[in-house]
Amino acid sequence: xxxxxxxxLAEATLSQxxxxxxxxxxxxxxxxxxxxxxxxxxxxxxxxxxxxxPPYLVKWCLIFCGFVGAIALFxxxxxxxxxxxxxxxxxxxxxxxxxxxxxxISVTWLCLSCWxxxxxx
Numbered sequence: 686x687x688x689x690x691x692x693x694l695a696e697a698t699l700s701q702x703x704x705x706x707x708x709x710x711x712x713x714x715x716x717x718x719x720x721x722x723x724x725x726x727x728x729x730x731x732x733x734x735x736x737x738x739p740p741y742l743v744k745w746c747l748i749f750c751g752f753v754g755a756i757a758l759f760x761x762x763x764x765x766x767x768x769x770x771x772x773x774x775x776x777x778x779x780x781x782x783x784x785x786x787x788x789x790i791s792v793t794w795l796c797l798s799c800w801x802x803x804x805x806x
Contacts, residue, residue: 742787
């Protein structure tokens with residue numbers, strides 16, 4: 686989903702800008718399509734883009750910390766089966782999802798930094 690070059694930032698909707706801001710995988714190419722040379726070129730392209738992953742990891746760490754803070758806030762003000770407990774559990778689910786995204790970003794960065802493509806000349 687590499688739609689950033691086709692849409693200028695001034696013409697983008699808020700949802701597109703938010704997508705580009707928090708989701709790093711829009712800028713990478715699919716290395717499972719095309720001939721062998723196209724796959725190698727896509728892998729090199731992705732290796733060149735790996736430097737953008739650590740700032741996205743920091744963003745997701747801040748999002749995770751915000752959800753953990755929301756869990757603590759809602760949990761201290763809630764009784765059993767109250768709205769606070771339900772909000773804390775919802776924040777917990779979102780915190781778990783953000784932790785999964787952080788792991789995806791970390792593994793992608795490690796793979797692109799440490800693993801050489803076997804088909805490269």
